Amino acid sequence: MSGATSATVDKKAVTQKKPFYRVLYVQVLAAIVLGIIVGWVSPELGKNEWIKAMGDGFVKLIKMVIAPIIFCTVVSGIAHISEVKKVGRVAIKALIYFEIVSTLALALGLIVGNVVQPGAGFQGQSNAAAVAGYAKQASEMRSIDFVLHVIPDTVVGAFAQGEILQVLLFAILFGFALLMGLGERAHTVRAFIDDVAHAMFGVISIIVKAAPIGAFGAMAYTIGRYGPQALGNLAGLIATFYVTALLFVFVVLGLIARFAGFSIFKFLRYLKDELLIVLGTSSSESALPQMMEKLERLGCSKPVVGLVVPTGYSFNLDGTNIYMTLATLFIAQAMNVQLSFGEQLTILVVAMLTSKGASGITGAGFITLAGTLAAVRPELLPGMAIVLGIDKFMSECRALTNLCGNGVACVVVAWWEGELDREKLRVGLDRDIDPTDFETAVAEGRGI
Incomplete structure (x- = not known):
């Protein structure tokens, strides 16, 4: 009887709601607004190196x-x-899912670019020197280099340098080694790795409590450094890109989610903490660990989450794909270069390849754009300087769209493979979970 009473008390403690000011997404949202105000009112303070260091x-x-x-x-x-x-x-x-959805993202960017024509009649300054570094990096991107780069020189080096694809390769080989037979030793090693993973997610739950500080610093520096007026000259392209990304998330991903049996609106609400962290830091990687944890809690099996989400960060960059085709058309229109239907199809194919080759590179979206232009119409490369100044303001949208795309991909593949717990999915989408509350996860008895 006492055990049942204790369990009831624990359950009440778990389900008890926090005050709104202690909820992570409320804190991050407030920090973003405060960062915008500080960067706008006091640009010098916003540009302070210590403010930047927070983000x-x-x-x-x-x-x-x-x-x-x-x-x-x-x-x-x-x-x-x-x-x-x-x-x-x-x-x-x-991989089949990634290729289909990535093609839809690229095609949507082309369609919107042709219909809206945001670059038509553009009058702006070009700064070819500023973009030379990106063009050089793009020219050095070769498929064979990308393949060889996936293989680490040393396993320790892959972890030390944070090369996710290299870590992923070693993890797959290590996992197969355990799967294919070490007998009882395999169970011991597997149990140890499960315990380490559980502890690492505990570390994440501590780190994400600092998300409001990071979001404040990143947003204050962005507005202080570039100023709100930086959005003025090319607001049309920014607005077109954001609207296109919203169309992709709510229409394309929405229809895919509906076909798989869940609501895209409830799903985005479930990931609101991660979305706000990405918005504040302009990095989709900042939400990767806790997103994997929440997807497993949502009913996706551990193998599917472990394989699909990390792979998606390299092969399912929906936001980057939309950006590449839309920005390519914008530059062509701004430079009065007519692209034929065949050339636009070539852009789609080339962009599909170059988007895979820049995974993990700083400024990957801009570099893959350079790689696409260099492969299709090299004379458009100088036009990249037109969008260089506002690329920072589109990186947040790229990261947010990438995160949404990978989250939906994981649920869909889990459903396709028969590894999705429908009851957990239903209950999870109706609940409000704070990723900082590691104690709640332990009380629920959730494994890693």
Whole structure:
């Protein structure tokens, strides 16, 4: 009887709501607004290096634990699978989904760019020197280099440098080694990795409590450095890109989610904490660990989460895809260069490849744009300077769209593979979960 009473008390403690001012997304939203005000009213204070360090420091804290979390999650996911062929089946389904949805994102950017024509009649200044570094990086991107770069020189180096694709490769090999037979030792190692992963998610729950500080610093510096007037000259392109991204999320992803049996609106509400963190830091990586945790809590199986989400960060960049085709058309229109239907199809194909080759590179969206232009119409490369000044203001939207796309991809692949707990999905989408509340997760008995 006492045990039942204790369980009831624990359940009440778990379900008791926090005061609104202690909820993470409320704190992050308030920090973003405060950062905008500080950067606008006092640009010098906003540009202060210590203010900038708040945002940079938070992103570095998150990146510090991404590699070990990816390793533990992938290894554990593969090691818990009873059949080797099931891993390959999940991976193939994920890649098929990524290619289909990425093509839709690229096509949507082309369609909107042709209909709206945001670059038509543009009169602006070009700064070819500012974009030379990006063009040089793009010209050096080759498929063979990308493939060889996935293989780390040393395993320790992959973790030390935070090379996610390299860590992912080693984690897959390690997971298969456990799956294919170490007998009782495999169970011991797997249990140890599960415990490490559980501890790492505990670290994340502590780190994300600093998200409001990071969001404030990043937003104050952005507005202080570039000023609100920086949005004025090219507001048309920014607005077109944001509207296109919203169309993709609510129409394309919305229809996909509906087909899979869940609401995109409830799903975005479920990920509101992660979306606000990404908005404040302009980095989708800053929300990766807690998003993986929440997707597993939502009913997606551990193997699917461990394989689909990290892979999606390299192969399912929906926001980046929209940006590349839309920005390419904008530059062509601004420079009065007519692109034929065949050339636009070539852009779509080339962008599909270049978007994979820049994974993990700083300024990846801008670099992949340079790679696409260099491959299709090199004379458009100088026009990249037109959008260089506002690229920062579009990076947030790219990151947000990438995050939404990868979250939906994980649920859909889990459903496709029969590894989605429908009851958990229904209950999870109707609940309000704070990712900083690690104690609640422990009380619920959730495993990693």
